[in-house]
Amino acid sequence: MSVFTMPSLGADMEAGKLVEWLVKPGDQVRHGDVVAVVETQKGAIEIEVFDDGIVERLDAELGQTLPVGAALAEIRSIGEAAAAAPAAQPAAEVVEARMPAAAPTPVLTPAPTASPPKQRVAAGLGASPAARARAAELGIDLADIKGSGPGGAIVLADVTAPATEPAPTSAAPDRGAFIAEMRRAIAAAMTRSKREIPHYYVTHTVDLGAAMAWLDAVNAGRPPEERLLMGALLMKAVALAAASEAAFNGHFGPEGFHPTERVHLGLAVALRGGGLVAPAILDADRLSLAALMGAMRDLTARVRAGRLRSSEMNMATLTYSGLGETGVESMAGIIVPPQVALVTSGAPQPMALVRDGAVVARPAVTFTLAADHRVSDGRLGARFLSEIDQRLQSPEAL
Template identity: 35%
Template sequence: MQGSGPHGRIVRADIEAAAAAAAAVPAPAPAPAPAREPESEDVEVLPLPQMQRVAAERLTRSKQEAPHIYLTRAVDVTDLLALRVTLNETLAAAGEVKVSVNDLVVKAVAGALRTHPEINVSYAGDSVRRHRRVHVGMAVAVESGLLVPVVHDADRLSVSQIAARTRDLSARARERKLRPEEMSGGTFTVSNLGMFGIEQFTAVINPPEAAILAVGAAVDELRPGDAGPVVRSVMKVTLSCDHRVVDGATGARFLQTLAALLEAPLRILA
């Protein structure tokens, strides 16, 4: 405000004039409501289930509030897939639950989070909440949306224990029998669409977590070898990070550790 009094001082007349000018400015028009299609016999209107409404609100808020950055890395999982075959032969002989690729990824993610606690965080306004325990959520598609049951203390479980836990959680998620505590407390989420043939995608961060890993399908690629090109199984993983608390270099170091675990899979079992 420019004062009109002696030596540029602001006087009462200046304040009243400024108030009158502000009152004369028209208020911004409200945002238009989403356009509704006209009623038609060719369109079936389906109510949005409560679970999808909640998910829509949470993920919309996540994209609006959290500045997402995306980091993608190709991982050679040839040895991982071979290890899975060997593990499952042993587990089947013992009558135990078989291990999926996703189980091995969850275990590797949990180990990488233990190595990089700066990823196992949540944004809290003027502070960062660093979680001392590693709770890995896994996105599960159900009939009317998506649920994220949580494998608590995943870094302390063996791969076979994670396999048993994920089978139980996934089955009860589809039956809508999960308890609230089994869907809360996650510090990181894994979303795997590889079983649907999706090779690469980006996922929206599940608030209040600071990162989520999108896992694609393993595909055969020619890679250089000692005696010429060889066929290797390659899987692409994409890390979505909340840039307010996880920068690109931090996310890249996490992916570097994760790739090292997946490419030398015996380390996952240690």
Template identity: 40%
Template structure:
């Protein structure tokens, strides 16, 4: 029996609210399936499962806020009977948990026109915002409850009448995704708390190297010549791929510090995204080392709008092994990052700008980027950090091999 727990989506998370179950008891689960939506300071997160089995019991009801690590459900992987598993009280000390199916009534049930309608809080919120008559919907969630997917399908079909009995226009079908000021403030506070902890507990050391981007920029320009605008590459995709290559050569930086150095087999690079409403979020580009530059660009184009709309998956927030922060055009020349625990390093790229650069006794003007590395002195030292920056520079001088 597998205990499915409230995941830890970063050092800045202590608890999460179970907003909606996406799967029902008795349903077969596959690795990567979305089992639930959880509300955190980083917004509404789709929670994935990483095991195969049958959903045996739901232990936490929708709308309930619980600490990280709380058992949310049991997944039967065929290796043990329910009767053989320990009781919920034994699994989560000082926490009283009862299976949802044993409860008399859940808070998302509502009496409407003499008939009980079961609907999740999230689905109700979306329905009210879009004037969807929930009495006309058929629920596909647990015990026939109406869930987010049911409401979204009704909106996309445009077949559900509004409260005024009119059809919705194309413009009004959009589900509002603009993050609230409260969400942005909560995220900023969460990030600040994590960075305060990082600065207090992690012994940082910093290294810096100026890198010639002439070959890399020429390669990007040449590659983009025959491409439509939507398929063109940005220099940041090349930087991310070069970092992944360098981490492959210097694996001590692709790690976490948890009771000692824990090297990671996969290279999942966290990419800092600034939010329009303020603050940042750091989704991961999963398996960056196995992706091409084009695939990394596609992933960035997908991640950034979802991150800014607070619509990320749990794996994208919890599986980063190293972080990149990039200033981009019109920004500062240098950026010195703080390590996001439990990671052991972060690399910062300043603006790529024309600067004097000497090579082989000749001085010229070239596109230069100032690269900084902040690393955990418990895990590595300056020699290892220097090897990483040298490897990164080597790959940027050979962009055609990335």
């Protein structure tokens, strides 16, 4: 017998609200199956199960807000379930004992026919928190809406006011409260991180001339939807460097640092309206650039639709945050516990670099490493950033 509990979906999560069960007692589940949807400050997360077996019972009700570690359900192995099956017979006998003895059939007044229950929203895939809030304000049943998000998920754009009634004007306060709560959770987690983790920072500027030339050549014959972005090259270089420098890839727990062989690279994605999440791309160092580019697009789309999985939220071993086209040269970040490092990159842009004794304008990007001094030091940090630099000088090998 195993207990399925509320998982930790990030350092800033203290509790989650159960909004949907996708299984019922008696259902068979396998490792990786999505069994529930939980709402946190950062959106609706699909919760996966990590044990094979049969759902014995559901211990949490819809609408409950439960702390991390609280019991949600019990799952028995198939062998245990088969052995326990006869035990259910006494319950049936009790039910039969409560029934009256045979008697003349009375004349009964027919009860009103109940409307059949509506099918679960989007075949169990649910809706984003913003869509749920909007539907509640408009008095719309989500079961009547066809979702346009990934996998049929209902997103905010799918929820529209009835044509005969004006749209309410009360959405802003609710949305503002949601963002304020998210900011509160992020602030608490980052304050704890800075207080408990001895941060140190190392910065390095990388010449992107070779990477940009290679990228232009590769993209020349591809349609827009298949082109690679510079962000994919930067992420792949970080993932490969993490695979070779174990001190920056893993988790720090009560017993100290535990490095991991697999690189699950968290990607910081900004939410519309404010806030940030950093779900993981699993085995990022082993993906081809095309596969990594596809994973980035998929992850970003699902973040914006409010549909992520628990494994993506709690398995990151290192986080990367890119400032993209913002024009900002660099940023020093705060480590996401229990990770021990965070890599940020500024916007790729022309910079004055010295080449062969002359100052020239070259496309470049500045990386900043925030690392845990309990695990590594500045010398190792410098070597880690140099490894990223070397990888980007040979983009064809990424």
